[in-house]
Every structure is written in C-alpha cells, then in structure tokens.
Amino acid sequence: MRILVLGGTGYLGRHVAERLRALPGAQVLAAGRSAGAGLGADLARDRPERLAETLAAAAPDAVVNCAGATGGDPVTLAEVNARGPAALCAALCAAAPTARLVHLGSAAEYGPGTPGVKVTESAPACPVAPYGATKLAGTLAVTSAPLDAVVLRIGNPVGPGAPAASLPGRLAALLRPAGRAPEAVLRLGDLSAHRDFVDV
Template identity: 75%
Template sequence: MRILVLGGNGFLGGHVVERLRARPGALVLVGGRSPGADVAVDLASDRPESLAESLASAAPDAVVNCAGATGGDAVTLAEANARGPAVLCAALREAAPTARLVHLGSAAEYGPGVPGTRVMESAATRPVTPYGATKLAGTVAVATSGLDAVVLRVGNPVGPGAPSTGLPGRTAALLRAAGADPEAVLLLGDLSAFRDFVDVRDVARAAYLAVAAPGPLPRVLNIGAGQAVSVRDLVRGLARAAGFRGRMEEDTGGSARSAEVSWQCSDITAADEALGWRPSHTLDDALAALWAATAEGSSPRPEGERVP
C-alpha cells in the first residue's frame, strides 16, 4: 500500500508517518516543501495541475493531509488551511480519484461549547477565529469533494515534540528553563478554560486506522479524549512531571478569546463505531512523554495543531 503523508515533518505529521511506517507492506512517502521530502508539494501555492502531476508520480493508494498553518495572519491561514485542501481535492480527482483521503481538521471548527456537554459531529460549527474558520473551510472542501474522504476533527494534541507555539510545548520549554530553581516563577496567562486534550500518538493511530478502514466512512469523525480538562490542570500536571519547585503566577484578568471559548469537549462515539478507535493514552501519559522529550533536548516539531 502506497501512502502519501503531506506535512509529514510537522508535529502531527511526524507521528503519523512513524505510525504508518509500522504498517506491514506499507510504503510511506512524505510530501512537503522541505528538501528531504519524497514528493515536492506546497498546498498553499501549487496549482491543481502541477499538484496532480506530483500525485500521479507518487501513485498513492491513500493520502493523509497533516499540512496546515497554526499561526500567522488571515491570508496565511486561508492559503494553507482553506485553499490547500481544496487544491488537494481537485488534484486527487484528476490524478488518483480512488485514493482514500484522510484530512486532519480541528475542534476549533466548532467554536464555543456548552459547559458540561460533548459536541457531536452533527453540531453546528461556529468558529470564532481565523484559524478555526479556515480549518472549517478545508473540512467543507474535503467533505464535499466526492472523494473517498474522511476528516478527523482533532481536539488539542499533546505529547512529545509539541511545538512551542502551543501552550503545552511553550510551558514545557519554560519549565526546562526554570530547572530545579525553587525561586523560579512561571508567568502564565489565563488558565481557566477547559479543553479536550488528546495524546498525539492516539491521533496518529486514528489516522492509521482511517487509511485502510472499510468504506464508506463518515465525512467527519471527532478525535479527542472525550473529556474536558482545565488548562490549569494541564499546566499543573506538566509541572509535576518536570519536578518544578517554583511557583506559577496566572493572569486571571482573562482574554477575549478565553471568554469566547471557555469550554471544548468532543463526543468520540462515532470514531469508536467507524474505526474501532478510542484513546489508549491518558493525559498524564502525554504530559510525561512531552516532558521526557523536552528534558532530553529533543527539538519540537515545526508545525502542529495549536491549543485553540
């Protein structure tokens, strides 16, 4: 089975590639802009015709799209997260119309959740940021493409290699800098929001299962832990894993974004029914693995889904 992973050098993509390479009989190709990529692909700027040529040369049986922007201005986000998936779908219809497409979306597409509830895939989408809006546009492009495609709408991924652009990776970097100094002070923002944190290795396993699952699959599947945890508890758990002896100071003044999205939690029943997938790692597992990688000095992946 020939599997092309786009964005395979990023946080999510790196774990997806590692997991797929363990599949018996799989040939995993990495597509991207880096010099070491097996297939030269830039979804933010490639034209459908040139991308179709690249896809035809790769001849994939399945494509996993982990590419996307997690930061930058609205134009950058739109090019990577909205235009990119649309161009990919157009090129796949031309070059590999029977290939299975697995696209990684984001729970940020839902927008604010209702405290105490889990959101299902059929829920209304009301993103409140350009990131969430552009990820939703990419999901719509994939879901309406007519291809054999599924969107894995990922919660807040945590684990080894988490980028410093997201809260878990940034906090891990601060903890490493603080070391064992009992006088160290971590200055953090408002940590009152609740999020659905999922181990990045479980996300990779979901992609692994979706690549070859009997079809047709639902157009969208939530991939999360199925429970909401306060961001404050995540930070405290990471501090425990690091043996942090100092103190944390939190800006409790809040922010417009935290006020708008104070709760996110996904219902993961459909992923269990369609893929036989449920998370196998706890949040403590994810935090321990993140800290171990940070303490060893492993470089974080350059890209990744941010904590919305």
C-alpha cells in the same frame, strides 16, 4: 498499499508516517515543504496542476493530509488550512480520483461550546478565531469534493516536537527558562476551557 502523507515531515505528519510504516504491506511516502520530504509539495502555494503531478508520481492508494498551520497571521492560516485542502482536492480529482483521502481537521472548528456542556462530534461548527475558521473551510472543501474522503477533527495533540504555537508548545517554551530560576511566574492566559488532549 501506497500511502502518501502530506506534511509528512511536520509535527503530526512525522508521527502518522512512523505509525503507518509499521503496518504490514504499507509503503509510505512523505511529501512536504522541507528538504527531508521524499516528494515536494506546498499546499499553501502549489497550483492544483503541480500537486496533480506529485500525486501522479506517487500513485497513492490513500492520502493523509497532515499539512496545516496552527499559528500565524490570518493570511497564512487561510493559505495553508483553507486553500491547501481545496487545491489538494482539485489535484486528487485530476490525478488520483480513487485514492482515499484522510484529512486532519481540528476540534477548534466547533468553537467554544456552551459552558458545562460537552462538545460532541455531532455539535455544529461555530469557530470563533481565524485558526478554527480556516480549518473549517478546509473541512468544507474536503467534504464537498467528489472523493472518498473523511475528516478527523483532532483535539489538542501533545507529544514530542509540539509546535511552539500550540498550548503545550507555549507551555514548554515558558518552562525551559523558568526551570533554571528558583521561582517563576508563567502567564498562560485563559485556561478555563475543558480540553481533551490526544497523545500524538
């Protein structure tokens, strides 16, 4: 089985590609913006026609979309998290319409929920910040496309190489210099939300 991992050199993509390569019979191809990617693909900027060329060259049986942005200004978030999945779906329809698409969404699509009530997978989406809103737009692009597709809403992935914009990444960045000081104060903001963390 040929599996194309978009964002395959990024935080989640590297871990996903590594796990997939361990499966018997899996041929894993990584695509992304960095020079280390086997195939070049930029979901934020490439036209669907360009993405279709990449997909045709890869001839995947399945595509795992790990590309995304967790931080930045609203325009950057929209380009990567909303426009990217829409362009990918258009390209898949043109070049690989039978490939299975697994798109990584985010638990931020649900919004904050009600205090004291667990947010389940059947909870309605109600994002309150640009990140969650753009991830929800990407999910809607995937679920409305005429493809064999599924969205996995990931919640707080932690592990080696966490991006600096994530809560664990920010905490690690704050702890590095504080670890050298005899006493330090870490300012993290509101941590009252109950969170599930997923080992990447």
